[in-house]
Amino acid sequence: MSDLESHPEESLCEASGRPGPRAVFFPSREVPLGGVRGVTVFRSLPQRDLPTVGAWCFLDNFGSGSEAHPDGHDIDPHPHIGLQTVTWPLNGRIRHRDSVGSDVEIRPGQLNLMTSGRGIAHSEYRVAGHESGAGLQLWIALPRESAGVAPHFEQHRDLPEFKLDGLHAVVLIGSLAGHTSPATAYTPIVGADLNVDAGADLTLPLNPEFEHALLVIEGSITADGTEVTPGSLFYLGSDRTELPLTSGAGGHAILVGGEPFADDLVMWWNFVARSHEEIEDARNAWEAHDLVRFPDIEGHTPDQRIPAPPLPPLHLKPRKRRC
Template sequence: MSDLEAHPEAALCEASPGPGPRADSYPAREVPLGGVRGVFVRRTLPQRDLPTVGAWCFLDHFGSTAPRDDLPPDIDPHPHIGLQTVTWPFEGRIRHRDSIGSDVQIEPGQLNLMTSGHGIAHSEYTVTGAPAGQGLQLWIALPEGAREIAPHFEQHRELPVLDLPGLRARVLIGSLAGVRSPATAYTPIVGADMRLDPGSAVNLPLTTEFEHALLVIDGELSVADQPVTPGALLYLGSDRSELPLSSAGGAHVVLIGGEPLGEDLVMWWNFVARSHDEILEARNAWESHDLARFPDIAGHTPDQRIPAPPLPNLRLKPRKRRVV
């Protein structure tokens, strides 16, 4: 999934230090994507007051709401700049195609990681005959030194696992308690898919310098004896060396985190940049069918390209995030 709203809001943030330990809940919002060719997802990042967690800047749970009959779960060609997309399905199979020649299918337990760099276009289609897809798509903002690199794609069919009594965590990217993913990361980061056994109680080791957040996919979870409901993002702040987790009936939970972002960002539509002018340049390149920046995707016709929405009238500028 991608940010294909017809009138997307800009998510703007200034660099900020770690806020210390917190336990702030941010509800998901249901977002329609892509007009008549879109789907409904539950979006928990960015939030107006919390645009990033580390370098994570976007988190959608797709398939978590029933698609409308007239909105098939296929995403036609669209562009990205300045970010990495992380696709992690729970159910179904998805076909990924992009403008650098990738054409792969992904299924549960596998990770797709697309690094857009200066510019890439891709599409995502449900595989014919497969069950309806459900899973997560997340974005990672590329740091200044990597955001103009050449685009590339990788798929990981085997990912390392952290096993603790009562908890099994598959490390998607970055590292958790010494277990490191092979996925390419350009900033200190962690992403993990965790399953807690019924009746479990565990202290999860964390990197103290990171800020973290949890998303409960389903089940029962308590964090330091605080119940957490499925669907909302629990922002944990920074400066935690461990996190007490318990579950009476078992739970499926996703952990994200990383060093607090030290750069100002401007995020609009499918672009992560540093200024309004960069956003405008990328939008114009897509709308003018600039093949040098966004080549065509094999198997798609030009009329399938999703048009960019209009830019806001005001210039986009970074805004200090508020965590209160």
């Protein structure tokens, strides 16, 4: 899953400082991505007043099908620059293929991490004969010094897990409570899958240098005295050494966090960059079928490539972070 909007907004995500321990809800929004597949997702990042949480700059919850497309959705070849994509399936299977030669299936409990660097193309398809995939896709912005790294792909099938007083956690990337993922990270960051048992009452240790946010996927979790249910991103700010968690009936959530991101970012369509010109160069390369920057994906024909939408007629304007 990627940003396939036909008219994506262009925005400047300004560098952020330490925000302090703030607790703010940001409603997820339903985003119809359009096209012949009719894909719809629930997007929690970026927000108008919260473009990033650490280096996390994009968070979509994608479903396993709709009335129009009950078998789910296939995402045809499309490009990325300047980011890492994190694919975390919740059910079903997804086939990932990309322009560096990867061709893998991913199942729940496994992590796909694709680093685009200067340029990569990929596709994500349902696997025939299996339930269509539902899950999360997140983007991690690459810092300036790593934005042009060679593209590469990782799949991690054995991620660190730990239990704590009614909590079962899987660390997708970064470190949490002394457990560190093998996934490659270019900034201080954390992403973790949290399953909280019914009746649980616990305290999760946090890195106070990080800002954090919690997205509940299913059920209900009370975080630091505030009930969190599906439909909103609960932003926690920074300077927290711990997070009290309780749940009456149980809940499933994703925790994301990291050091406040130091760079100003321009995000448009599937590109993360530092300027309008970088975005324009990447778009032109994709539209020109530049095989040096965006090689073809084996098994796909050129007519399957998703065309880039038109750039807006004006240069972008700053979007102030207000958290």
